[in-house]
Amino acid sequence: MKAVLIDDEISNLENLQALLNKHCQQVTVAATAQNVNDAVAAIEKHAPDLVFLDIQMGEQTGFEVLKLLPRRNFEVIFVTAYDQYGIQAVKFAALDYLLKPVDIEELKDAVNKAERKLAAQAPGSQLDFLLQQLKKPEASVSKIALQMQNEIRYIGLTEIIRCEADNTYTHFFLADGEKILVSKSLKEYADLLRPNGFLRTHQSHLVNPKYVKSWLKEDGGILLLSSGEKIPISKPNKETVKKALQQL
Amino acid sequence: MTARGDQSKAGYSHRCNLTQLAIQILRQSIPLLFRLLPFLFYGFSFAIIAASLMHIKLNTMKKILFTLLCFIIALSTVQAQKGINFNYTYAAGGKLLMNIDSLAKNVSYDNIFPNQPRTSFNYLPEVHHLSIQINFRKNINIQHYRYTILIDDKPMVVNQPINEAQLKDSHAGGDEEIFRSMILGTFNIKGKVITTLLYSIDKPQDIDKAVFYGKPIPKAQIKGFAKPTPVVNGYSFGSLIDSKEKIKLNLTKKDDELTIIKDKSAIDYVYYTKIKDKQTNKIIFESTAWQYGGYIDNHEFMPHIKLNKTVFKKSGDYEIIIQPLFSQWNITPKEMEKYTARYTLAITLDQENYSKSELWIYVLRAVLAIGLAFIVILYFIKKRNQKKLAENEQQKNTAKLRLNAIRSQLNPHFMFNALSGIQNLMNKNEIDNANKYLSKFARLTRNVLHDRELISLAQEETLLDDYLQMEQLRFGFQYEINHPENLDLDITEIPAMLLQPFVENAVKHGISKKGAEGKISIAFMQQGKDLLLTVSDNGNGFDITKKNNGLGLQLSNNRITLLNDIYKENRFTLAVQSNPGGTKISLTLTDWL
Numbered sequence: 001m002k003a004v005l006i007d008d009e010i011s012n013l014e015n016l017q018a019l020l021n022k023h024c025q026q027v028t029v030a031a032t033a034q035n036v037n038d039a040v041a042a043i044e045k046h047a048p049d050l051v052f053l054d055i056q057m058g059e060q061t062g063f064e065v066l067k068l069l070p071r072r073n074f075e076v077i078f079v080t081a082y083d084q085y086g087i088q089a090v091k092f093a094a095l096d097y098l099l100k101p102v103d104i105e106e107l108k109d110a111v112n113k114a115e116r117k118l119a120a121q122a123p124g125s126q127l128d129f130l131l132q133q134l135k136k137p138e139a140s141v142s143k144i145a146l147q148m149q150n151e152i153r154y155i156g157l158t159e160i161i162r163c164e165a166d167n168t169y170t171h172f173f174l175a176d177g178e179k180i181l182v183s184k185s186l187k188e189y190a191d192l193l194r195p196n197g198f199l200r201t202h203q204s205h206l207v208n209p210k211y212v213k214s215w216l217k218e219d220g221g222i223l224l225l226s227s228g229e230k231i232p233i234s235k236p237n238k239e240t241v242k243k244a245l246q247q248l
Numbered sequence: 249m250t251a252r253g254d255q256s257k258a259g260y261s262h263r264c265n266l267t268q269l270a271i272q273i274l275r276q277s278i279p280l281l282f283r284l285l286p287f288l289f290y291g292f293s294f295a296i297i298a299a300s301l302m303h304i305k306l307n308t309m310k311k312i313l314f315t316l317l318c319f320i321i322a323l324s325t326v327q328a329q330k331g332i333n334f335n336y337t338y339a340a341g342g343k344l345l346m347n348i349d350s351l352a353k354n355v356s357y358d359n360i361f362p363n364q365p366r367t368s369f370n371y372l373p374e375v376h377h378l379s380i381q382i383n384f385r386k387n388i389n390i391q392h393y394r395y396t397i398l399i400d401d402k403p404m405v406v407n408q409p410i411n412e413a414q415l416k417d418s419h420a421g422g423d424e425e426i427f428r429s430m431i432l433g434t435f436n437i438k439g440k441v442i443t444t445l446l447y448s449i450d451k452p453q454d455i456d457k458a459v460f461y462g463k464p465i466p467k468a469q470i471k472g473f474a475k476p477t478p479v480v481n482g483y484s485f486g487s488l489i490d491s492k493e494k495i496k497l498n499l500t501k502k503d504d505e506l507t508i509i510k511d512k513s514a515i516d517y518v519y520y521t522k523i524k525d526k527q528t529n530k531i532i533f534e535s536t537a538w539q540y541g542g543y544i545d546n547h548e549f550m551p552h553i554k555l556n557k558t559v560f561k562k563s564g565d566y567e568i569i570i571q572p573l574f575s576q577w578n579i580t581p582k583e584m585e586k587y588t589a590r591y592t593l594a595i596t597l598d599q600e601n602y603s604k605s606e607l608w609i610y611v612l613r614a615v616l617a618i619g620l621a622f623i624v625i626l627y628f629i630k631k632r633n634q635k636k637l638a639e640n641e642q643q644k645n646t647a648k649l650r651l652n653a654i655r656s657q658l659n660p661h662f663m664f665n666a667l668s669g670i671q672n673l674m675n676k677n678e679i680d681n682a683n684k685y686l687s688k689f690a691r692l693t694r695n696v697l698h699d700r701e702l703i704s705l706a707q708e709e710t711l712l713d714d715y716l717q718m719e720q721l722r723f724g725f726q727y728e729i730n731h732p733e734n735l736d737l738d739i740t741e742i743p744a745m746l747l748q749p750f751v752e753n754a755v756k757h758g759i760s761k762k763g764a765e766g767k768i769s770i771a772f773m774q775q776g777k778d779l780l781l782t783v784s785d786n787g788n789g790f791d792i793t794k795k796n797n798g799l800g801l802q803l804s805n806n807r808i809t810l811l812n813d814i815y816k817e818n819r820f821t822l823a824v825q826s827n828p829g830g831t832k833i834s835l836t837l838t839d840w841l
Contacts, residue, residue, distance in 0.1 A: 008760070009665060009722045015672030022675075035761075056661055058760055081664035100664045101671040 001115060004046055005032040006039040006062060007054040007079065016052060016079065016102060023104050024111045039065045048074050050114050052098075055080040055087070063134055072127040075114040086134060091192050093130040094145035094152065120150045129154060141196065146172060146182050153180065157196055161211045161227055163189055165204035173227070175211075199241050201233045209248055332377050332434065340380065341368020342446060342456035344432075347379040348372060356577040361517040362536045367457045369518060371574060373464045378437040380444065380460070382410075383418070383427040389448070390415070390428065396445040397433065404433075437462035441514075459515070468519045468570035468589045469511040471550060474543070475503045494565075498596040499557055506559075508568060509543050509552040516551040520573040523555070526565040526592070533559045536573060561603060566593045647813040648701075658696045658745075659752060662719070663689075669721040685721055688714045696745065703744045705772055706737035712751055712770060719752075725759045725766030735774050740841065742779070743811060749804050750783045750833050758787025758831055779840040784832040791826070804833075 003020070007013050013032045020027045030046040033039035035057065043051060043065070051074050053062040063086060066072060078090055078097035090097050096110045117123065129145055144160075146153045155174065164171045165186035172180040182189075190200045199207045201223055216222040221233040223241075233241055333350035338357045340346040348355065356371040372378065384390050394407040414430040435442055442460040447453075473495065499506065510516065516538050523533040538551035560566065571588040666689055673682035692714040695707070703711075709729055716727045731737065751770065759766025766786065773780040804822065811820045821836040 009669070010724075011669040011672040011722055012665065015668060015675055018672070018675040059757070081662075081668065082660040100668040102668070 001027050001049040001111075001118070002030045002046060003027045003050040003052060004030055004039070004042050004048040005052045006034075006042075006057070006065060007032075007052075008034050008057040009054075010034065012054065012079075012100065019102060019104060019107055020111075023108055026115065027111060036060050036064050036068070040068045043069060043074070049118055050074060050111070051076045053078050055085070055090075056082075061086065063131070066127055066131060072124045073122070075118055075123050076127060077110045077114060088192070089130055089133040089141075091188070092133055092141055092144050093126045094147040095126055095130060117147075121152065126152055144192070146180055147184075148180060148182065155180075157193070157208070158210060160193075160198075160208050161225060162208060162229070162231065163193075163198075163206040173229075197244075199237075199244055201231055201237055201241050203234060205231050207231055209245065212245060215242075215245065332379050334379070337381070338370070340370050340460070341458040342366075343382050343384065344368070344444065344446075344458050345381045345383060345429075346370065346460070347381070348375045349377055352376075354577075354579065354583075356574040359518070359574045359576075361573070364517045366455060367459065367517070369515070369574075370458065370460045371465065371572075371577070372437060372460055372462050375462060376436060376438045377434065378442065378460055378462070379434040380432045380442075380458075381429055382432050382446070383429040384410075384415075385425070385427060389450075392448045392450055394447060394449065395432065398443040398445075399435070400440050401443075435460075439463050461515070465515070465518065465572050465587055466513070467587060468513070470568065470570070470589070470591055471509045471511050471545065473497065474507040474509060474552075475499075475505070494592045494594055496594045496596070498598075499560065500598045504557055506555045506557065507543070507552050508555065509550050510538065510570065512545065512548050512550055518572045518574070519570050521553055522569050523559065523593075524567045524569060525561075526567055527562075532561075532566070557597075560595045560597060561606065563595055563597045566595055567591065568593055644814055647810045658693070658748070662752065663693070665722055666718045669718070673721075685718065688717055692718065700744050702741040704738050705731070705735070705740045705742060708742060708744075708747060709737060709772075711745075712747060715748060715751060716755075716768065719755045723755065723760045723766065724764050725755070725762065725768060726764070727768040727770070729770045729772075731772035732774065735772055737772070740779065742781075742837065742840075746807075746811075746835070747781055747783060749807065750835070753804070753833075754783050754785040754787070754831065757790065758785030762787065774841055775836075777839050777841050779837040781835040781837070782832060784830060786830040789826040789828050789831050808835075 005013050005016055007016070013034070017029050017032065020029060027050065030048055031042040033042045039053075039062075053065060053076050055062045055078055062078065066076070076095060078087075078095065079100060079102065080087060080097060081100045087097065096113060098106055098110055126145055129143070133141060141157070143154050143156050146155055155172065159175045161173045161175055163186055164173070166181070168183070168185050170182050170184055170186045170189055172182060174180065186204060186206060190198070190206050193206065194200065197209055199209055199212075201207050207223060207225070211225045211227065213224045213226045216224050216230070219232070220235065221238055223231045223233060225231060331349060332347050334347050336350070337345045337347055338355070341358045341360075346357070352372065352375040354371075354374050359369040359371070361367065361369065382395070384393075390410050390412060393410050395405065395410070396403060396407055397405045410430065415428040416430065417426050418429045419426060432444065437460055440462045442462070444458045444460075445455050446458075447455040497506070508521070510519065510521075513519075519538075520534070520536040522531050522535075524530065525532050533555060535553045537553075539553060540549040540551060543550040543552050568591040569588060571584065666685075670682055670685045670689065673679075673685060692711060695703075695711045695714075709731075712729060716729075719725075720727070747770065751768065754768050759768060769782075769784045771780075771782045771784075773782070808820050808822045819838045819840070821838065823834040823836070825832045825834075
């Protein structure tokens with residue numbers, strides 16, 4: 001895989017390159033760039049399969065590199081020092097990101113995943129989705145990208161009835177009856193969807209309040225959904241769930 | 249009972265021998281017996297009829313008759329006792345003494361009234377018979393005296409000289425002194441008024457008058473009220489006012505006085521007037537004398553009293569009470585009420601009058617009220633000040649907290665990139681350097697986490713040195729920290745993390761793009777008593793007039809504001825100079841050294 005590394009700090013570039021050379025030998029670093037313009041030029045020149053993109057580059061952001069490119073037919077792994085601007089959008093787009101200092105295992109996983117995705121699907125749609133999300137204010141996200149085995153699905157948040165944990169996987173139950181399995185933990189989705197009103201009723205349940213029909217008092221509290229499903233409410237979550245439902 | 253004598257001594261009794269007394273009783277009982285004859289006749293006839301009807305035996309009849317006779321005799325004896333008691337003599341004013349019915353009650357004798365020094369008033373409403381006696385001292389020229397006796401204003405005797413043949417020597421009340429005395433007359437006084445006048449032809453104007461009043465004194469009546477506003481045709485009385493009525497009066501600013509007019513009576517002088525404030529039940533006015541002149545009714549001067557308006561302090565109900573005033577009169581309040589005229593006067597004042605003491609009380613109350621209000625206001629002001637103070641304190645505290653929050657915000661972006669830099673050193677096998685920077689990073693983090701308000705300039709220098717070396721690792725610029733020899737870095741303290749944000753700005757916005765050509769200069773300087781701290785870079789500068797020049801400058805300004813909130817007196821001044829050749833920030837800590 002041909003890769004372009006983009007970061008405003010030379011030591012970070014050196015470091016990432018060293019790590020890739022040592023641990024991800026399938027990756028060939030075609031070029032590095034320390035600013036937006038150089039990055040755009042490098043990508044256009046080398047047409048990489050994979051781009052490691054620093055989000056915060058001095059006073060600019062890595063997203064600007066993406067915006068400036070007419071074609072985005074490559075996989076992107078974002079590299080960021082700190083969870084801040086844009087990271088939420090990255091998560092909604094189901095794109096991969098690494099935190100500095102880079103963890104070698106995470107790096108390997110990300111590279112492997114990118115490799116698999118490149119083999120399975122045409123890259124770029126997620127980046128389009130990301131750029132769309134970035135244009136909007138953060139709270140008004142209406143869709144989420146779900147990475148499935150061989151495809152990426154963009155699901156409206158209103159279509160999601162609930163999510164259920166299955167070890168490190170998460171089942172999405174959709175309004176049309178479809179069930180999607182995603183290889184990310186429920187916790188990640190809970191963190192992502194909570195600002196959109198989703199309720200963590202239980203360690204392994206995340207519920208869209210739009211589909212809550214009633215609160216049953218049996219067994220210490222159960223939510224009856226309009227789909228007829230009964231979702232348990234664990235004790236520590238009772239108060240927050242109650243409050244949230246009262247506000248609706 | 250003791251009687252009061254005139255001229256000689258007060259209190260003496262008259263002593264007579266027993267035969268004299270018997271004759272007196274007999275004399276008194278004969279007319280009584282005559283008066284009782286019809287009753288005796290009826291009694292006997294009733295007894296005879298009753299006896300014949302009841303067939304009572306003659307013996308029993310005799311007994312009954314005897315008993316009845318005894319009863320009648322006893323009764324007549326009692327009646328006889330009611331005759332004049334010569335054993336008991338009252339002073340009757342001037343040279344006069346009097347004797348009256350032995351069982352007479354409600355007697356008040358020898359009353360002298362204001363402005364009537366030569367008039368003696370004897371009130372004898374329940375007396376039937378009266379004997380008037382005159383006494384002369386031996387040295388007095390009796391021939392010069394003349395006396396007049398009027399019965400109900402009709403003269404019986406006029407200017408009569410004393411018949412010296414009738415004068416007898418007598419001891420007045422067992423006194424050593426011997427008086428020449430005679431009885432002027434004995435009168436049936438019931439329902440009559442007997443007046444005696446006595447004068448000496450040497451002083452015909454000094455007439456001693458004695459009034460023997462043998463009927464009840466009438467209640468006084470108020471004829472009307474007048475306000476002395478002069479009218480062309482004099483004054484007109486109000487209509488007769490019934491005592492039960494409530495009289496309403498409005499006293500305006502123009503009215504100074506109020507005149508109360510009483511009905512005319514021959515004995516006006518016995519009445520006195522008082523006015524009671526019905527709210528406080530206090531007598532606010534008393535008058536024992538009547539005025540005459542000005543008010544005429546039926547060709548007579550009407551007795552009246554004038555009240556100054558100031559008598560009435562406040563609007564409200566007042567009671568006018570007019571009653572006889574006798575010096576010695578044993579009478580119950582209930583009986584007194586028969587002689588008492590009461591009128592209720594509802595006064596409305598346009599301007600309330602207050603006495604000095606009342607005014608003082610009002611002033612005192614006002615002062616108290618104002619004082620109290622003042623205290624209350626003071627209390628609230630104090631409370632508000634306390635609240636303000638507390639708020640200020642809280643503000644200061646929040647400022648501190650916010651400052652702390654800003655202070656502890658060592659840019660995470662920097663931190664993780666710094667760590668990334670150390671990771672790079674490790675991966676490049678520069679283990680010594682990796683150790684060095686890792687230690688610096690640890691020390692820097694420790695300094696930031698260690699929450700102190702003030703640190704020494706030396707500590708700040710170390711912190712900045714560590715920080716800049718870490719940044720140097722990322723961007724490869726040059727820097728220097730300068731300070732004069734005489735500035736004691738260990739002693740001088742400044743708020744922790746004061747310069748770091750400015751230095752970070754210099755790195756981030758100034759020289760991060762310049763690589764090795766970038767240069768940052770930091771200087772600690774002393775300017776008189778001020779401490780001057782400067783951070784300069786040779787970056788591209790920025791437009792300081794533009795707003796939102798990065799979060800960094802905004803944060804810096806916030807910090808300065810907060811610091812001034814905490815340390816007061818605006819001791820922190822920030823000056824920023826920027827041009828395309830570089831940026832210099834100067835932070836002055838006024839009066840710091």
